[in-house]
Amino acid sequence: MTAWALDEARPRTGLSRATVVVLLTAAxxxxxxxxxxxxxxxxLIGLGFGIALEGLRFGFAGPWRAQILRREPAGLVAQLLAIGLVALAAFPLIAQNPGELVGAHAPVGVAMIGGAFVFGLCMQLVLGCGSGTLVNAGSGNAVSALALPFFAVGSFAGAYHLDWWIGLGSAPTVTAAGLFGPTGGLIATLAALAAVALFVLARAAPENRRLPRRLWIAAAAVAGLALLNLVVAGQPWGVVYGLGLWAAKGAQALGADLSGSAFWSAPGAVERVRRSILTDVTSLTNIGIIAGAFAVAVWRGGLGADRARLPATAWIAAAVAGLLMGYSSRLAFGCNVGAYFSGISTGSLHGWAWFAAAFAGSMLGVRLRPKLGLEGRS
Amino acid sequence: MIRSRRPVAGAVLALLALLLLLDIAGGATPNPYRAPPLFALGSGQAASGGHCAAVPGR
Structure with a gap:
């Protein structure tokens, strides 16, 4: 097929590629x-995440599903590779610049583990995690677009009640650097990542043990952007906080009193609710992810593609799953990005606990998804 | 029933734009003259952004 024919075949999106580039540059x-x-x-970093995740099809929920159902580990190994690449730089940077740079460090606890399990289950229902829901919504996926506002409300509510959930039982925050020192912690983290990667590769069929070139590039791109996020913002890549902040602003605008929440009445949170979204780190990268995914969809002509027909139960399940993903990710001190990706790459034990609990939840989620009508029908 | 992804993506972007407009209309106007340095690394300032790993009271 000629380039002309390809252009003719590309569904019209109403926006040219040049217009999208100009609009994003202007933003x-x-x-x-x-x-x-x-x-x-x-x-701009958020745009880069959106472009890399959508353009190179680097995700979290999909690769876990592939590993659980078909023992195809390429996507999961690419995640572990990206986390390891970030850890290589993040460990020494945080150790040498305490205060200026902070890790995604949080305690392991009862609610943290339960929240990660629920998040893993629900992310398989909508087939989109924290970052995946943003990416999918930006590229016109109706299930994720429906789940996203519920995700934001759930994140706000989960943070509102977080203090009570922590009271159910929580250990002190443990980090690899705290246990073994910065170098020892990095070696331990890289060794653990390698062990998981070797385990899933060993269980895979020989023809599934190679990573496609696309995933090598994606892992490097996502790792580079995550490191840039750390040195620019002073904190690792996150998603959930920004979504909860949007709902908190909405709740306050509607007259809600947030003083009853230990989380939302803390001085830092009060200040962030008062200040512009344009000065909130995770809000900006979230907006960038949505817009970046949209740009890739326009670039590919993918916005004209048909989407699957779903029954009413599937739409209800998507809304409930979105709400639960938001709520549970606050109890778990992050989603696949803030806890799993950023937690492990900056040495927090809660990142590993999140990984184990969310993967167990995902194993249940992949089996529930067809029962709720979310597999679609032609 | 909607069959294309275009209206869905358009609605998501429109909601984002509405969120930003309501934020500004609510008085949350940023001040570029009080903006932090470009990079946190080397700034000498403590990280103060919100993050999902933060515990209540941070």
């Missing part, structure tokens, strides 16, 4: 001018 420039250069750069 980054306007954010830098209105809020400051750091915030413009964070929006």
């Amino acid at each position: 980054v420039g306007a954010t830098a001018l209105l809020a400051g250069a750091r915030f413009g750069l964070l929006l």
Whole structure:
């Protein structure tokens, strides 16, 4: 097929590629001018995440599903590779610049583990995790677009009640650097990542043991962007906080009193609810992820593609799953990004606990998904 | 029933734009003259952004 024929075959999106590039460039420039250069750069980093995740089909929920159902480990190994690449730089950077740079460190607890299990289950129902829901919504996936606002409300509510959930039982925060020192912690983290990768590769069929070139590039791109996020923002890549903040702003605008929540009445949270979204780190990268995925969809002509027909039960399940993903990810101190990716790559034990609990939840989720009508019908 | 992804993606972007407009209308106007340095690394300032791993009271 000729290039002309390909262009003719591409469904019309109403926006040209050039228009999208101009609009996104203008958005980054306007954010830098209105809020400051750091915030413009964070929006640009978010765009990079969206483009890398959607453009190179690097995800979290899908690869876990492939591993559980078919023992295809390529996507999961690519995640572990990206986490290891970030850890290589993040461990020494955080150790040498305490205060300026912080890790995604949180305690392991009863609610943390339960929250990760529920999140893993629900992310298999909608086939989109924290970042995946943003990416899918930006590229026009109706299930994720429906789940996203419920995700935000759930994140707000989960944070509102977080103090009570922590009271059920929580251990002190444990980090690899705290246990073994920065170098020893990095070696232990890399060894654990390698052990998991070797385990899943050993269980795979020989023809499934190679990573496609696309995933090598994606892992490097996502790791590079995550490191850039760390050195620009001073904190690792996250998703859930920003979504909860949007709902908190909405709740306050509607007259809700947030003073009853230990989380939302803390001075830092009060200040962030008051300040512009354009100065919130995770809000900016979240917006960038959605817009970046949209740009890739326009670039590919993918917005004209048909989507699957789903029964009413599937839409109800998507909304409930979105709400539960938001709520549970706050109890779990993060989603696949803030806890699993950023927690492990900065040495937090809760990242590993999240991985184990969420994977167990995913094993149940992949079996529930067809029962709720979410597999679609032609 | 909607069959294309275009209206869904358009609605998501429209909601994002509405969120930003309501934020600004609510008085949350950023001040670029009080913006932090471009990079947190080397800034000498403590990280102060919100993150999902943060415990209540941070």
